[in-house]
Amino acid sequence: MMIDLRSDTVTKPSAEMRKVMYDAEVGDDVYGEDRLMNELQNRVADMLNKEAALFVPSGTMSNQLAIRSHTKPGDELICEYNSHIFNYEGGGPALLSGVQVHPLYGDFGILNIDQIKAAVRPDDHHFAATGLIALENTHNRAGGVVYPLPVIEAISNFAKTNGIRTHLDGARLMNAVIASGLDPAAYADQFDSVSLCLSKGLGAPIGSILSGSAEFIDTAHRFRKVFGGGMRQVGSLAAAGLYALAHHVERLVEDHDRAKDLAEVCLELGVLEHDLTWTQTNIVLLACPEGDAFELEAKFEKEGLLVSVVSEKRIRLVTHLDFTDKQLEKTKQILKIVLG
Numbered sequence: 001m002m003i004d005l006r007s008d009t010v011t012k013p014s015a016e017m018r019k020v021m022y023d024a025e026v027g028d029d030v031y032g033e034d035r036l037m038n039e040l041q042n043r044v045a046d047m048l049n050k051e052a053a054l055f056v057p058s059g060t061m062s063n064q065l066a067i068r069s070h071t072k073p074g075d076e077l078i079c080e081y082n083s084h085i086f087n088y089e090g091g092g093p094a095l096l097s098g099v100q101v102h103p104l105y106g107d108f109g110i111l112n113i114d115q116i117k118a119a120v121r122p123d124d125h126h127f128a129a130t131g132l133i134a135l136e137n138t139h140n141r142a143g144g145v146v147y148p149l150p151v152i153e154a155i156s157n158f159a160k161t162n163g164i165r166t167h168l169d170g171a172r173l174m175n176a177v178i179a180s181g182l183d184p185a186a187y188a189d190q191f192d193s194v195s196l197c198l199s200k201g202l203g204a205p206i207g208s209i210l211s212g213s214a215e216f217i218d219t220a221h222r223f224r225k226v227f228g229g230g231m232r233q234v235g236s237l238a239a240a241g242l243y244a245l246a247h248h249v250e251r252l253v254e255d256h257d258r259a260k261d262l263a264e265v266c267l268e269l270g271v272l273e274h275d276l277t278w279t280q281t282n283i284v285l286l287a288c289p290e291g292d293a294f295e296l297e298a299k300f301e302k303e304g305l306l307v308s309v310v311s312e313k314r315i316r317l318v319t320h321l322d323f324t325d326k327q328l329e330k331t332k333q334i335l336k337i338v339l340g
C-alpha cells in the first residue's frame with residue numbers, strides 16, 4: 001500500500017465519521033433548515049468568538065467569499081507572496097472581486113508590521129485603495145509555520161486604526177492552536193473574518209467555515225448563493241464537521257510529532273530545507289538540488305511513498321490523520337533508501 005504524504009487533504013472519513021454522516025438528520029440549508037448545519041456554524045462561530053459563520057465547500061471558496069465581501073472592485077489586497085490566496089486560487093481576487101493583489105515577501109511566510117505600513121497606499125487617487133490584509137496561519141508554503149500572535153496583533157491594530165479589513169486564511173488554524181497552546185479565539189479576535197478548513201488536518205471529507213460579524217456573513221451568504229455554493233441537504237457534511245471538531249483537534253499533536261520525527265531524519269540526511277525549529281506543525285520541506293525534485297518524487301513513488309513537489313528545488317511531506325506510526329517507520333526507511 002502506498003503511503004500518501006502529498007497533503008493532509010488525502011484522509012478518508014473513518015468508520016465512526018461515516019456512521020454519524022449516515023445517521024445524520026438533514027434539512028434544506030438554502031432555506032436555513034438544516035439543523036446540524038446550523039449547529040456546526042454556531043459551534044465554529046462560538047469557538048472563534050464571532051457573531052456568525054457560514055459553511056462552504058472549500059477553503060478556496062471561503063477565502064474568495066471573504067475577499068468579495070470585504071472589498072469593492074479596484075481595491076487592493078495585501079497578502080504574502082507565497083500565500084495560498086496569491087498562488088493557488090486561480091487568480092480569484094481579480095476574476096471574482098476585481099481586486100488587485102499586492103504580495104509581500106514574508107520571512108518564512110510571516111509579514112511584519114513595517115512591511116505592512118510601507119505597503120498600505122496613501123489616500124490619493126493615483127493609487128488603489130488598500131481594502132484588505134489577508135494572513136495565513138499556519139503558512140502552508142512556508143512549511144506549516146505558526147504566526148506569532150504579537151506580530152498578528154501589531155498588524156491587526158494598524159489595520160483597524162486605518163480602516164482596513166483583515167482576513168485570516170486559517171485553513172490549518174487548529175494546527176496553530178495545538179502548536180502554540182493558544183485559544184482559537186485569541187487568533188480569531190485579531191481578524192474581521194476567519195476561514196477554517198474541516199477537510200485538512202481535521203479529516204472531514206469536505207468543507208470550510210467562514211466566520212465574522214453577522215453583517216459580513218450575511219453578505220458572504222449572498223455571494224455564496226451567487227457563486228453557486230448554496231447547498232441543500234448538507235446535514236451529513238455538518239455531522240462530519242462536528243465529529244471532526246470533537247475528535248480530531250487534540251490529536252493534531254500526533255501529526256506534529258510525526259512531522260518532527262521525519263524532519264530529524266531529513267536533517268540527518270542533509271535534505272531538511274531549514275533547521276528543525278521551522279518544522280512547527282505537520283509539514284516538512286525537503287530541499288533538493290536544482291532540478292531534482294521531480295526525479296526524487298519518482299524515486300519515492302517507486303518505493304511506495306507519495307510526496308508533493310512544491311518547486312523544482314523543493315518537496316513537501318504532510319502528516320495527517322491516516323498516517324500511522326507503522327507508516328512513519330516505513331517512511332523513514334524510504335527516505336534513507338532514496339536519499340542515503
Ligand SMILES: Cc1ncc(COP(=O)(O)O)c(C=O)c1O
Pocket residue numbers: 057058059060061063084085136138139140169171172197199208
Ligand atoms: C493555506 C490554505 N488555504 C486555502 C486552501 C484551499 O483549500 P481547498 O483545497 O479546500 O480549496 C489550502 C489548501 O490546501 C491551503 O493550504
